[in-house]
Amino acid sequence: MPAWFEVTVIVAFAIGAVFFFAKYRETAAALHESERMKMRLSNDLNRYKDVSRLRALRDALLGTRPLPTDDEGNEHLLLRDGDLQLHHLILRRESNRVNDEDESTYTKNGEQIRLEEFE
Structure with a gap:
């Protein structure tokens, strides 16, 4: 096999590896951001899930009955x-x-x- 062909194949694999790892890092970053947003939204929902009970308490304390x-x-x-x-x-x-x-x-x-x- 000629030397120029081996160099071309190695360069092609190196460029492919660079693109593969760049796409891998982009996907990993997107998954990490997705998990972070899911945790944040979950915490927000947990914080506000007692609103109906707090309204019931407010109505009981301030109501006419x-x-x-x-x-x-x-x-x-x-x-x-x-x-x-x-x-x-x-x-x-x-x-x-x-x-x-x-x-x-x-x-x-x-x-x-x-x-x-x-x-």
């Missing part, structure tokens, strides 16, 4: 979370004027916790 009230004046609300587990919320509606000098707190598990929104 009162929530069931016990003898101590606490209101009771049953609400399902994203995993469809049922939670019993006990609410006590009370409002106090907030001054800049006063410390605003809420009660969680029997202890007073300072509101971080005012810091």
Whole structure:
């Protein structure tokens, strides 16, 4: 086989390999971008899947119909979370004027916790 033919075949295979690896990298990059977008959209959907439950909570708290009230004046609300587990919320509606000098707190598990929104 003549030397010029061998060189031509080698050059042709080298050019083909360059095009093959370029196409491979382009396809790999497209697949990576597709996976990234799928994860991002999935996370967005997970973030907003509780909107209907949040609307139900808003309507229960701000609606015209009162929530069931016990003898101590606490209101009771049953609400399902994203995993469809049922939670019993006990609410006590009370409002106090907030001054800049006063410390605003809420009660969680029997202890007073300072509101971080005012810091």
